[in-house]
Amino acid sequence: MLFSSHRFGNLTKHADMILFMNGSMLKEMGTHEELLECDGEYAKLWKLQAQAFM
Numbered sequence: 001m002l003f004s005s006h007r008f009g010n011l012t013k014h015a016d017m018i019l020f021m022n023g024s025m026l027k028e029m030g031t032h033e034e035l036l037e038c039d040g041e042y043a044k045l046w047k048l049q050a051q052a053f054m
Contacts, residue, residue, distance in 0.1 A: 008046045018042070 003011065012018060013032045020028040020035065020042040028035055028042050035042040 008049050012046070 005011075015032060018028075018030060018032060018035060019026055020040075022041065028038065028040050030038070032046075036046065037043075
């Protein structure tokens with residue numbers, strides 16, 4: 001399955017591979033856990049969105 005979203009939801013935790021893009025540029029790639037460990041742009045945006053639900 002392939003999906004595109006501007007929101008980070010529960011599906012991202014179950015994805016085999018996440019391609020994080022900014023504009024038309026591929027910035028980061030990996031699983032949800034790998035991208036959080038890297039603490040890059042994906043992790044910063046995921047944490048920002050997750051705060052609303054904590």
